Amino acid sequence: MSTDVVAARPGFGHTLRAEWIKLRSLRSTWYTLGCLFVVALGITILASNAAGQSWAEATDAERQAWDPTGRSLTAYIVAQLIVGVLGILVVTSEYATGLMGTTLTAMPRRTRVLAAKVVLATVVAVIAGEVLMFASFLIGQPLMDRQGVPVAGLDDPGVLSAVVAGGLYLAAIALLAVGLGVLMRATAGALATLVGIVFLVPAVAGIFPSWMHGVFTYWPTIGGSAALGTVADPDFPHPWLNLGGMCLAIAGVLAAAFVVFRRRDV
């Protein structure tokens, strides 16, 4: 048989293309991306319009530490959750429908399948994250300028790297979400864990014992996102180190996900 079906020996590129077809053919992918931009840019506009009042009420010390770049990027706090949902869905939508069995029957090399999902999630999240962060900056600054508060330009020192860091941070959170999706296999569980990591732990960080504060230096939303500002935070003198540390920890989560994905019965 098989005479009229000539196949090239499939490689990683085929797996990646197959994953892309699956991702682009779901409406939820585009809804999530649309939601990301509408919500995050909406927050940017609201936060920028409130800048005038904040400036008027600010003390001298606060005016000293005024960071127009960081202010226009604050939408990352909500954006990371929506990007996370996208990362989770890349994996858990297949578990929810039972499709993972079909996928792994067609391509039993599991490391390759997960690697394709990780690469795809990274590419999509980096592009979406960078576009979003640049858009936030470019929309936020003129809005603040209209209210007569200090603003920044992309060519000011540290501004470009802060905006770029914003996009990379969001991509890293998407990868964390992929890892959680594999480990939990369920959208609800992975999402609850992600919310716990990026929102709950930072909110209650103060009550944890002091030895844990070393961990918070690299924690998402705390130290991990320090690179999104241009005014040096005395707690995080080298913010890219903090972001790098967070990425290392996420790489650890992904490594665990690869091991589990290889070994576990589907």
Add this chain to the structure above:
Amino acid sequence: MIDVRGLTKRYGPETVVDDLSFTVEAGQVTGFLGPNGAGKSTTMRMIIGLAAPDRGSVTIGGRRYAELAVPLLEVGALLDAGAVHGSRTAYDHLLALAVSNGLPRRRVGEVLARTGLEGVARKRAGGFSLGMRQRLGIAATLLGDPRVLIFDEPVNGLDPEGIRWVRDLMRSLAAEGRAVLVSSHLMSEMAQTADHLIVIGRGRLIADTAVSELTRTGGEGTVLVRVTDPGDFAQRLVAAGAIVRDGLESSLVVSGMSAADIGKLAAYHGVALGELTPQRVSLEDAFMELTRDSIEYQGVAA
């Protein structure tokens, strides 16, 4: 084509598949039969590498599933027709699978045509009836024109037209020289589809036999006899060495003696026979006989 050797799978303390060995040959439909919970699906999942066996091995054409370079060219497997994303179109679902194995795009159109789904190719699978989902799942198995096909309960929930379609497809796939493994918990279904049967219960092999063989040996045949004075003739039958039970409407159910011998006995004693019918053992009965001890939860006979 499929060679299962000493396959064993445990989930906690429970042994779901227990030292199971059988082969599936090309050119015929092999029915994989057993009551619910017998370990059929688990065995099939181990054949295609979705679950790892605790002991034993499975090879397809001499190789482990994970070693197949282009799996869809060798094996098409449908374990769960519901395993499609409801908001993806039939076409995109199949396209992603084809692309993952480097198969040409035109194969998608070809399998859609063979399964009669061309009209709904651009529709989202979420709106499909169970029968259409089953067809979509079968279309996916045919993408690579494989030599081995594996279907888990393919007619479950189908209407009679769908059942006939699946049955005819299985027959034609086998006639094309492919190895077809089909699981079912319904003997009557397998009787009409399969050439060969592998019967398991509680994870163990109970029978590995041709269908024709099973009806012949699966329990002694009986003969239904009707005479005007059953009591008298029954005594003569017993005297001649037969075992006689009372049947419905004062008939006699005779075992241990062939219809021809019963006829001769009647002629010798001058008894007029109202009816003399050899009862074929149905596959259903043979199956019940085989699996009686291996049903997980047995209802109490009323």
